[in-house]
Amino acid sequence: MDEFFLALLSAAAELLYEVFFQVVTEALVAFIVRSIRNVLKESTAINPILAAIGYLLLGIAFGIASLLLFPHPIFHPSKFRGISLLVSPVVTGLVMSQVGIVLRRKGKQTVRIESFGYGFAFAFGVAIVRLLV
Structure with a gap:
């Protein structure tokens, strides 16, 4: 039972780190x-789908760059490793949405x-x- 709680705590710490x-x-x-x-005041608007793809690719590039800075996981991978693929982006998206609301x-x-x-x-x-790494 203690191993389960330790794994759960490790997964939560890993998730919080990823969101941060x-x-x-x-x-x-x-x-x-x-x-x-x-600098480029007179830029044209970009198609929202292309912008989303651009941000996805930019995220992949920053993910690769993060591997150069942190080649090994800071937290030992938990039993719930794949959950961060969904939960972390959702929480991060919600935080960025709130940042946008406050700025507006x-x-x-x-x-x-x-x-x-x-x-x-x-x-x-x-x-x-x-x-994946």
């Missing part, structure tokens, strides 16, 4: 996108990654890479 890592990474991406958008309430412009769908796509890309 993905939120910090998405905040960095939002900063970069916002900076680029300020303050009258600031948001970037696409500060919404649930695009935040989910980015975090899903990171999670796929981290899960």
Whole structure:
């Protein structure tokens, strides 16, 4: 019974770490996108489907880069390893959605990654890479 609780605690810690890592990474991406958008004021709107695919690919790229920084898992993989592929992007998407809501309430412009769908796509890309390795 103790092993089950230890495995459950390990899975929760792993999930919290992944969410934290993905939120910090998405905040960095939002900063970069916002900076680029300020430089290119007259950019044209991108198709939402292409933007989602772009954020997914960007997430995969950041996932690969994270493997260079952290080649070994910080937490020992738990018995519930695959659950992070779904739960982590959902939680990260919800956090990014709330960031977007707060920014809009303050009258600031948001970037696409500060919404649930695009935040989910980015975090899903990171999670796929981290899960497969």
